[in-house]
Amino acid sequence: MNINTKQLKFIAGRIVLWIVLIPIIVYSTFPVYWAFVSSFKSQPELFGNPPTLFVENITLQNYVDLLTKTPAPQWFVNSLIVSVSATSICIVLASFGAYSLTRFRFRGRYVLANGILFVYMFPAIMVGIPLFFFLDRLNLLDSLLGLIIAYSSITLPFTLWLLRAFFQSIPLSLEEAAFVDGATRAQTLRIIVLPLALPGIVASAVFTMITCWNEYVFAFLFIFTETYKTVPVGLHSFLTQHGNLWQYIFPLTILSAVPLFLFFLYIEKHLLETLGGALKG
Amino acid sequence: MQNRATVAWLFLFPSLLLISAFTLYPVIYSFTLSFQDFQFLTLTGTWIGFENYRRLFDDPMLGRAFVNGLLWFVGNLIPQIILGVGFALILNMKFRGRGIVRTLVILPYFLPGISMFLTWRWMYYDVNGIINHVLQSVGLIDDRILWINSTNLAMMSVVVVGVWRYTPFVVLNCLARLSSIDSTLYEAAKVDGASVFQRFIYITLPQLRSVILIVVLLRGIFTFNKFEEINVITEGGPLGSTTTLPVLSYERAFGALEVGEGSAINTLIFLILSVVAVLYLLNLKPAKELDE
Numbered sequence: 001m002n003i004n005t006k007q008l009k010f011i012a013g014r015i016v017l018w019i020v021l022i023p024i025i026v027y028s029t030f031p032v033y034w035a036f037v038s039s040f041k042s043q044p045e046l047f048g049n050p051p052t053l054f055v056e057n058i059t060l061q062n063y064v065d066l067l068t069k070t071p072a073p074q075w076f077v078n079s080l081i082v083s084v085s086a087t088s089i090c091i092v093l094a095s096f097g098a099y100s101l102t103r104f105r106f107r108g109r110y111v112l113a114n115g116i117l118f119v120y121m122f123p124a125i126m127v128g129i130p131l132f133f134f135l136d137r138l139n140l141l142d143s144l145l146g147l148i149i150a151y152s153s154i155t156l157p158f159t160l161w162l163l164r165a166f167f168q169s170i171p172l173s174l175e176e177a178a179f180v181d182g183a184t185r186a187q188t189l190r191i192i193v194l195p196l197a198l199p200g201i202v203a204s205a206v207f208t209m210i211t212c213w214n215e216y217v218f219a220f221l222f223i224f225t226e227t228y229k230t231v232p233v234g235l236h237s238f239l240t241q242h243g244n245l246w247q248y249i250f251p252l253t254i255l256s257a258v259p260l261f262l263f264f265l266y267i268e269k270h271l272l273e274t275l276g277g278a279l280k281g
Numbered sequence: 282m283q284n285r286a287t288v289a290w291l292f293l294f295p296s297l298l299l300i301s302a303f304t305l306y307p308v309i310y311s312f313t314l315s316f317q318d319f320q321f322l323t324l325t326g327t328w329i330g331f332e333n334y335r336r337l338f339d340d341p342m343l344g345r346a347f348v349n350g351l352l353w354f355v356g357n358l359i360p361q362i363i364l365g366v367g368f369a370l371i372l373n374m375k376f377r378g379r380g381i382v383r384t385l386v387i388l389p390y391f392l393p394g395i396s397m398f399l400t401w402r403w404m405y406y407d408v409n410g411i412i413n414h415v416l417q418s419v420g421l422i423d424d425r426i427l428w429i430n431s432t433n434l435a436m437m438s439v440v441v442v443g444v445w446r447y448t449p450f451v452v453l454n455c456l457a458r459l460s461s462i463d464s465t466l467y468e469a470a471k472v473d474g475a476s477v478f479q480r481f482i483y484i485t486l487p488q489l490r491s492v493i494l495i496v497v498l499l500r501g502i503f504t505f506n507k508f509e510e511i512n513v514i515t516e517g518g519p520l521g522s523t524t525t526l527p528v529l530s531y532e533r534a535f536g537a538l539e540v541g542e543g544s545a546i547n548t549l550i551f552l553i554l555s556v557v558a559v560l561y562l563l564n565l566k567p568a569k570e571l572d573e
Contacts, residue, residue, distance in 0.1 A: 014376070021382060024368060028386045031445070034411060035400040049409040089299075097296035104289035112293070114562050119304055121558050123506030125527040126547045129534045130307035130314060133324065153303035156296055185288075214394050216509045221535070232395040236513060239399075246403060253396035264391040268384065 032257075039063070039250035046247060063251045072252055074227050075234035079256075082144055082230060083212035086151035090159050091205045093152070098163035099193065103175075113164065120157035124217035127154065132221050142224050150218050155208045162207065166200025167193075206267045213260060231256045308551065315544035326541070333541040334548075342521060342529065343546075349436065350505065350525040356440035357447065357504045362497065364444070365451020366489065372452065373459040383456070390449035398513040401442045405429045405514075432522040435515050439523055442510055447503075451496050458492040459485070498561040502554065526550050 038046060040058045066072050101109055131150060132141065140146030170193060178188045216232040223229050229237065235252055238245040315333055317326030337343050372383050389397070404411050405428040416422045428438040462484065470480050508527040511517060517524040517532060524532070526546055534543025 017371075017374070017376060020371060024371070025382060025385050027445070028389055028449075031397055031400045031404065032388070032392060034404060035396065038400075038403070047409070050414050051409050051411050053411075093296045093299065096292040100289045100292035104285055104292075106286040106289045109289075116300070118555075118558050118562065119300060121502045121506075121554060122304065122308065123508070123527055123550060123554070125506075125508045125531055126311065126550050127304055127307050129530065129540070129543055129547060130311040131303065133314075133540075134303075134307055134310060136324065149299075150303055153299045156300050157304075160296060210391065216395050216513075220509075220512075232393065235395050235399060249396070249399050249403075253393065253400065256393050256396060260391060260393055264388070268387075 035250050035253045038246070039254050043247050046250075062247045063255075066248045066251045066255075070248055071226055071229070072231075072234060072248070072255075075229050075231045076255070078144060078228060079213060079230040079232075082147050082151060083209050085148045086155065086212050087205055087208045089148070089152040090155045090208050091201060094156055094159040094163050094204070095197075095201060097156075097160050098167050099189070101160070101164050102167040103172075103193075113161075116157045116160055120161065124154070128217050128221045131218070135222060141222055142228060144228060146222055147219060147230070150222070151212050151215060154215075154218070155211055158211070159204050159208050162204045163197075163200060166197055166204065169200075170196045203267050206263050210260060210263050213256075213263075308547075311544045311547045311551075314540055315548050317541050319540040319544075321538040321540060329541070333539075333545040337542055337545050342524070345521060346524050346526050346529040349521075349523060352436050353440060353443070353507070353511075353523075353525050354501065354504055356437070357443045358497065358501060360444045361448045361451050361500060362493065364448045365496070366455055366493065368448065368452045369455035369459060370485070372456060387449045387453060389446050390453070394446070394509060395513055397446065398442060398510045401445075402429065402514045405438055429515050430519055432520050435519060435523045439511055439514050442514060443504065443507065446510070447500065450500060454492055454496050455489060458488060462488050495561075495565060498557065498565070502557055502561075505554070505557075506550075 037053075037055050039062060040055045040060070041052070042057055042059045042061065045052060045056055101113060135141045135146045135150070138146075140149065174192050174196075175188050178192055183191070214232060215230075216236070219230045219233045220236065223233060226237075231252065235249060235256070238249045238252075314326065316328055316330060318329045318332070319326035368386055372379065372386060407413060407425045407427050407430065410428070412428065413422070413425045417425070427434065429435050466484050467480055470484060475483070506527060507525070508531065511523050511525060511528050512531070515523040517528040527550065530543045530546035530550065532543075533539045533546060
C-alpha cells in the first residue's frame, strides 16, 4: 500500500510535469512547424482562408520554383562565401589575440579585455550607418569583400572573448613544464596549447559561422545588387511592393535553417559548459 | 620582459587593427557626422555645430521613439527573465526525454532570425493568419484582430516575437549555473530536514541571483540595440508606433537622407549604452572574474 501511494505520487508528478512541458514545447516550436508545413503547401492552399493546420496536398513546387526562378541559389553561395571567409579571418586573428591575453602578463590587459567587451555591445545600426560611408570611400560598398571585412570586424570582439575563456581553461602548468624541459614558445604552442584548445577553437568557429549566416543589418545596409545578396536579405526582399512572395519565403526558410541546425547540434554540448554568459543576440 | 610584452602586443595587433578600423573608427566618424549637414548624394558635409541635435530635440518623434524603446525594453526583459528562469528550473529537473526537450526549448535562439521574424509576420496576418484563426476557433475573439497593423497592438506583437526568440538566452545562462550547483549542498540540507521549498529559497535562488544580474544587463543592452525584428515585421509602423531609437536612426539616415540627424541619434544611443556598459563592467568585473 505504501509503495503504491509512492508510485501514484510519482506518476501524478510526471503528469503535472508534462502538462507544463507540452505548452512550453508547442510555444517554442510552433513557428518552425508553421514555416515547415507552409513550405509544402500549394499556392491556393497557402493563401486560402481558413489556413490548414496540416498540409492537404503536399507539393515540392515551391522548392522547385525557388531554385529555378529566383536568385536564391546565388544567395546561398554568397552567404557561404561570406560566412566561411569572415569566420576564417576572425578565428585566426582571435586565436592569436586570445593567446596573448591569457598567456602574457602585460600592463593594460584587463582594460583591453573590458574594452573589447564594450565594443561587442555596440548596436549594429550605430556602426552600420557610418560604416556605409566609410566602405563607400574604400570602394567596398555593394561587394562581398566589403561584407567579409565588416563581418570579421564585428565578430572579433565576441570570438576573442569566447576563445579567451577557452584558453583560460587550459592549465598553465603543462606549458611551464614544457618550458622547463627546454621547449621554445612556438613548440609549446604547437604541441600543447593548440591540440588542447582545438575543441574550443572549433566551437567558436561554429558560433561565428552562425552569427555570419544570420547577419542581416550590415547586409541590408551595404548590398543593393540582387546577385550579391545573402540569404537573410534575399528573404526580406521577397516582401515586394507588388505583394509578398510567401511561396518562396518558406522553402528558403527551411533550406537556410538546415546548415544552422547541423551547426547547432554540433555546439549544443558546449553550450552549458563554456558559452554560458558569453552569448550575443 | 620588454621583449615578451612586444610579442603580446604583436599577437593582438591584427585583431585590434581590424576592430579599430571597421568598428571603432565608424563610431567616431558618426560623432563627427552628427555635427555636419551631410549630403547623401555628393558625400560632402558642412559643419553646422549642434544644429542636428537642436532639430532632433525639437522633433516630437524623438520622445516617441524613446518611449517606444522603453516599452520594447520593459516588455521584452520582464517576461524573458520570468519565463527564462521558470523554464530553466523545470528543465533542470530529472525526467526522461530531458535532452530533447532542452534542445527544443533552446532552438528559437539558434534559428535563422529573419526567416523566423517573417514567419511570425505571416502568423500575425489578419485575414488568414493562424493566430486569428485559432483564437476565433476556440471562441476567444469574435472579430479578426489587426495584430501588426494597429497602433495599439503593433508594439505588443513585436515584443511577443522578441520574447519568443530571446528567452532561450536566459534559459541557457540559468541552466549553466543551475547544473554547476554542488549537489552536496542539497543533500546536506535534506539531512538537516529542509523542505523542497526551503532548499529552493536558501540554495537555488542565491545561486541564481548573480547570473540573473548579468543576464538582465546583457539582455537589456542587446534588447535596446535591436533593429531587425522591428524592421522586418512592422518597419517601425504603423504611424511610428514601433519606432525605437535604432529604427529612427535608420529612417533618418537612409529614409529621409538626413545623415547628420541619424548620426545625432547614434550619439544618444552611444551615451545611453555607455552608462549601462560601465555599470556592468564596474560592478561585475567580467575580465577579472574569468581569470580567477
